[in-house]
Amino acid sequence: MKKIQKKLLASTVAAAAFASMAMVPAVQAEVSASVGVANMYYWRGLDLGGGAALSADINYSVSGFFVGAWTSSGDEAMGTEYDLYAGYGGEVGDFNYSLSVVSYNYADPKDGEPLSPGDLTEVVLGLGYGPFAATYYDNVAGSSGYNYFTLALDFEKFAVLYGQHEDDLSHIDLTYKYNDNLSFTVGKVVDDASGAYPDEAKFIVSLSLPIDFK
Numbered sequence: 001m002k003k004i005q006k007k008l009l010a011s012t013v014a015a016a017a018f019a020s021m022a023m024v025p026a027v028q029a030e031v032s033a034s035v036g037v038a039n040m041y042y043w044r045g046l047d048l049g050g051g052a053a054l055s056a057d058i059n060y061s062v063s064g065f066f067v068g069a070w071t072s073s074g075d076e077a078m079g080t081e082y083d084l085y086a087g088y089g090g091e092v093g094d095f096n097y098s099l100s101v102v103s104y105n106y107a108d109p110k111d112g113e114p115l116s117p118g119d120l121t122e123v124v125l126g127l128g129y130g131p132f133a134a135t136y137y138d139n140v141a142g143s144s145g146y147n148y149f150t151l152a153l154d155f156e157k158f159a160v161l162y163g164q165h166e167d168d169l170s171h172i173d174l175t176y177k178y179n180d181n182l183s184f185t186v187g188k189v190v191d192d193a194s195g196a197y198p199d200e201a202k203f204i205v206s207l208s209l210p211i212d213f214k
Helices: 003-009 015-020
Strands: 030-038 053-062 065-072 081-092 095-106 121-129 132-141 147-154 158-165 169-177 182-192 202-210
Touching: none
Parallel strands: none
Antiparallel strands: 030 053, 030 202, 053 065, 065 081, 081 095, 095 121, 121 132, 132 147, 147 158, 158 169, 169 182, 182 202
């Protein structure tokens, strides 16, 4: 895997969460924000090794279009991350869709040069029907041919997700949602052709609290 792809594997973003923000288009302009904490920075089946992660986001949406920013600590190699994103999404009956662009940014990584807006960018396509969702991530700047996709089933209290990296690394996540703010996830790498990543199960506790602007 090329050096910049290693940077991508050391980066993270909840791009699927960004896509979900647009599933029900808001005709009137809305601003939402939240703060969160988790016991680790868990990204696409991997623990990024920086210990507990603190995060925050802010999102503006209107008529299905959305823009926003997300930031987090907890990435041992790349340091504090901030991401900028924009996209559009909507729904037709039980079918929903979204298309977004996400720029991953790091001001002071431990190894390598800082990454500024546009240096490391993915296009994210999300399609869903009822509880089923498929999401495809394609790197368009900063890596050569890297892609990732997920298949997920999401119910009221439980969710299961399968994720596949383009380099034959895959994982499964099982999540229990205690309420809208607190969730518990068990994640495990199930296939690693390179043998480079730990395959023990990981237990993630995540708490997210919305910020009320009213």
